[in-house]
Amino acid sequence: MSVLILDGHLKSSLAVVRSLGKAGEFVVCGGERRTAMALSSRYAKERFVYVSPKINQQGFVDAVRTEASRLLEETGERPVVFCFSDATHLSLARAYSQLKDVLVFPLPPHEPREVAFDKEKTHTYAETLNIPTIRCYQPSEFLEVAFPAVVKARHSMVWKEGKGIAGTAVFVFSYEELVSVFKKVKEETGESPLVQEFIEGDEYGVECVCKGGRILEQFSHKRIRSLSPRGGAAVVKETAPDSKEAELMRRYAEVLLHELQWTGPAMVEFKIDNRDGSIRLMEINGRFWGSLPLAIHAGAHFPLVYMKLAEGIEVKNKNIFVPSYVRTRHFLGDVKWLLTVLFANDQLRKQLYPSRLKAIWDFKIEICRSRGDIFDIRDLKPSFMEYIDILRK
Numbered sequence: 557m558s559v560l561i562l563d564g565h566l567k568s569s570l571a572v573v574r575s576l577g578k579a580g581e582f583v584v585c586g587g588e589r590r591t592a593m594a595l596s597s598r599y600a601k602e603r604f605v606y607v608s609p610k611i612n613q614q615g616f617v618d619a620v621r622t623e624a625s626r627l628l629e630e631t632g633e634r635p636v637v638f639c640f641s642d643a644t645h646l647s648l649a650r651a652y653s654q655l656k657d658v659l660v661f662p663l664p665p666h667e668p669r670e671v672a673f674d675k676e677k678t679h680t681y682a683e684t685l686n687i688p689t690i691r692c693y694q695p696s697e698f699l700e701v702a703f704p705a706v707v708k709a710r711h712s713m714v715w716k717e718g719k720g721i722a723g724t725a726v727f728v729f730s731y732e733e734l735v736s737v738f739k740k741v742k743e744e745t746g747e748s749p750l751v752q753e754f755i756e757g758d759e760y761g762v763e764c765v766c767k768g769g770r771i772l773e774q775f776s777h778k779r780i781r782s783l784s785p786r787g788g789a790a791v792v793k794e795t796a797p798d799s800k801e802a803e804l805m806r807r808y809a810e811v812l813l814h815e816l817q818w819t820g821p822a823m824v825e826f827k828i829d830n831r832d833g834s835i836r837l838m839e840i841n842g843r844f845w846g847s848l849p850l851a852i853h854a855g856a857h858f859p860l861v862y863m864k865l866a867e868g869i870e871v872k873n874k875n876i877f878v879p880s881y882v883r884t885r886h887f888l889g890d891v892k893w894l895l896t897v898l899f900a901n902d903q904l905r906k907q908l909y910p911s912r913l914k915a916i917w918d919f920k921i922e923i924c925r926s927r928g929d930i931f932d933i934r935d936l937k938p939s940f941m942e943y944i945d946i947l948r949k
Contacts, residue, residue, distance in 0.1 A: 557581075557582075557631075557633050557634070557635065557636055557660075557863070557866070557867060558581075558582040558583075558584060558627045558631050558633065558635040558636075559576055559581050559582065559583045559584065559635060559636050559638065559863070560584050560586065560620070560623065560624060560627065560635040560636065560637045560638070560659065561573055561576075561583060561584070561585045561586070561594065561600075561637075561638045562585075562586050562587070562606075562620070562637065562638065562639050562640065562641075562644045563587065563594075563639065563640040563641045563644055564585045564586060564587025564588075564592035564593065564594035564595045564603075565587050565588065565589065565592040565593060565594070565945055565949075566594070566640045566641065566846070567846065567848075567849055567886055567929045567930055568640045568844055568845065568846055568847075568848040568849065569585070569587075569594045569638070569640045570593055570594040570597060570849075570930060570938055571848050571849040571852050571929070572638055572640075572844070572848070572852075572859045573585050573594045573597045573599050573600050574597060574599050574852075574932065574935060575852050575859045575860070576599070576859050576860070576863070577597070577598075577599020577600065577601075578599065579859075579860060581863070582601055582631075583599055583600050583601055583602075584600070584601065584602040584603070584604065584623065584627065584635070585597070585600040585602075585603055585604075586603070586604045586605065586606055586619075586620070586623065587603075587605060587606075588605065588606065588607070588608045589605065589945060589948060589949070590603075590605055591941055591944050591945040591948050592941075592945055593930070593938040593939075593941040593942045593945055594938060595941075596937040596938050596941045597935055597937070597938050598934075598935050598937070599935065604619075604623050606619035606620065606623075607619060608643070608720075609643045609644055609647040609720060610643050610713075610719065610720030610722075611719065611720070612718070613647050613715055613718065613720065616644070616647055617647055617648065617651045617654070617655070620637070620648060620655070620659070621654070621655055621658055621659075624637070624655070624658040624659040625658045628658050628659075634657075634658055634659050634660050635659050635660070636659070636660045636661075636862075636863060636866040636867070637659050637660065637661045638844065638859070638862070639843055639844065640843065640844050640846075640848075641713075641843075642673065642711075642712045642713040642843065643713050643720055645842070645843040646673065646713060648661060649661070649663055649669060660866045660867075661866075662767075662819050662820045662862070662865050662866050663819060663820055664816060664817060664818045664819045664820060664842075665817065668816035668817060668818060669842060671816060671840075672816065672818070672822065672840040672842035673711060673712070673840075673842050674710050674711060675708060675709075675710050675711070675750055675839050676692075676710045676750055678837075678839055678840050679692055679750070679837075681812075681815075681816075682812060682837050685811055685812060685815060687808050687811065687812060687837050688834060688835060688836050688837065689836060689837045690752050690753055690755060690827070690836045690837070690838065691752065691753040692750050692751060692752050692753075693705070693751040693752070693753075695738070695748075695751075698731065698734060698735065698738075698751070699731065701731070701734060701751065702753065702754075703728065703729050703730060703731075703734075703754075704727050704728065704729050704754045704903070704904065705727070705728055705734060705751060705752065705753060705754050706725055706726070706727055706728075706750075706751070706752045706753075706754055707725070707726045707727075707728055707734065707737045707738055707741060707749050707750070707751055707752075708723070708724075708725040708726075708749055708750045708751075708752060709723025709724055709725070709741055709745050709747075709749050709750075710723065710745070710747050710748070710749060710750060711723050711745070711747070714745050714746065714747070716744075716745070716746055721744055721745055723741075723745060723749075724741075725787060726741070727754070727786065727903075727904060729903055734751065738751065755827060755829045755830070755831070755836065756829075756830045756907060756908070757827045757828040757829050757830045757836075758778060758779070758827070758828050759778070759779040759825065759826070759827050759838070760776060760777065760778050760779070760796055760801075760802070760805055760825070760826045760827075760828070761776065761777050761779070761823045761824070761825050761826075761841075761845065761847060762774065762775075762776050762805050762806055762808075762809035762823065762824045762825075762826070763775045763776065763777070763821075763822075763823045763845060763847075763848075763851055763856075763858070764809065764813060764818075764821070764822050764823070764824070765820065765821050765822075765858055765861045765862050765865060766813050766818045766819055766820065766821075766822065767819055767865055767871070768817050768818075768819055769813055769814040769815070769816065769817040769818055769819075770814070771810060771813065772861050772864075772865065772871040773856060773857060773858055773861040773871075774806065774809075775795075775851045775854070775856040775858070776795070776796035776802050776805065776806065777790075777793050777794065777795055777796055777847055777850055777851070778793060778794050778795070778796045778797075779792075779793050779847075780792040780793055780794060780883075781890065781893050781918075782893065783889050783892050783893060783896075784892070784893065784896045784900075785893070785896065785897060785902075785904070785908040785909045785910075786902070786904060786908060789846045789886075789889065790846060790847050790886075791885065791886045791889030791890045791892075791893055792883070792884070792885045792886075792890060792922060792926060793847050793850050793883070793884060794850070794881065794882065794883040794884075795850070795854055795880075795881055795882050795883075801828060801833075801835060804835055805824075805826045805835055808824070808826070808835070808837065809824035812824060812837075812840070818842075819865070820842075820843075820862070820865070821842075821843055821844045821845070821858065821862060822840055822841065822842050822843070823840070823841040823845040823847075824837070824840050824841075825837075825838040825839050825840070825841065826838060844858075847884075849884055849929040849930075850882060850883075850884045850929075853882050853884055853927050854880075854882040882927065883925055883926045883927070884926055884927045884928065884929050885922050885926035885927070885928060885929065886928075886929040886930065887928060887929075887930070887931070888942065888943075888946070890919060890922065891919075893915075893919075894915055894916070894919045897909055897910065897912060897915040898912055898915065898916075930942055
């Protein structure tokens with residue numbers, strides 16, 4: 557079968573292009589710009605450019621349909637599609653009834669999918685399963701909120717009047733700021749955001765590919781640094797140690813995905829509360845995740861397992877993948893983290909930021925202890941194209 561890989565500007569997309577290309581699959585890579593780095597990989601046999609679903613959702617769906625139809629006509633088989641952003645994933649998932657005649661896209665039923673992508677529904681559903689969560693405040697409880705607190709959009713991506721709006725998480729430091737930000741996010745997204753307690757602690761992800769709630773492949777990682785000390789995409793991460801906490805997180809993830817009868821990829825994110833060591837569910841990422849290059853470097857077979865799922869090949873045994881220690885880094889993301897630590901004027905510096913000297917030291921020695929998410933001596937061009945794409949963007 558041919559493979560249609562989208563979001564070519566993302567490191568997770570590049571990792572799958574390389575993984576499946578090396579495995580001999582016929583890989584077609586698409587992106588919003590010709591300079592998207594995965595399009596330049598030697599393992600991408602063909603390339604195409606589509607309009608961003610954030611700008612023109614129907615135009616994006618039509619472009620993917622056209623490309624999938626071409627591959628179907630040439631090969632006689634529907635291509636398998638891989639998505640790495642909420643914008644592409646949700647656009648195709650919600651239009652899949654119009655697309656399933658030309659492409660293969662393993663998905664859970666509609667209701668579980670909406671639970672996973674809606675943070676408020678995820679929180680409520682997890683509580684019914686006795687999975688510990690981060691406390692959420694209702695508007696009637698705003699006077700009880702301890703500051704700082706977090707105002708978080710229910711969806712990472714919504715469409716309003718045909719335009720995509722990325723949901724964000726905003727820290728607030730007073731009642732007045734909470735009310736103002738809550739109102740602003742509600743107006744922007746068209747739905748009331750979550751207001752959550754702020755807790756400090758390490759963050760983990762339990763990554764899975766499932767079929768009808770049964771886990772086919774599983775891997776866990778620990779986040780070391782994000783784009784900013786406040787959060788964002790992980791830029792340095794490592795394999796999670798095989799500990800009691802990791803086992804409990806895996807168990808929570810299995811219960812959640814089993815009850816949702818989940819099909820396809822998902823990452824369940826947790827935080828360990830520094831105050832008492834308790835594990836708290838953060839959210840479900842119901843698609844392929846940004847730290848996927850770490851799992852692939854460690855030897856987890858997520859892209860190939862997903863291909864087997866799409867092709868209907870039975871995977872009988874659950875594989876809980878506990879590799880030897882591996883650590884990876886997205887260099888440009890780590891540069892952004894360092895600049896933020898050095899120069900940001902942030903009210904959360906005391907709670908979340910390392911000292912500037914420690915940040916410089918950690919940044920410098922990372923080259924000695926991490927593998928690159930993007931750099932590959934056998935496939936150099938994407939490393940250069942990342943810089944060009946950022947400049948063009």
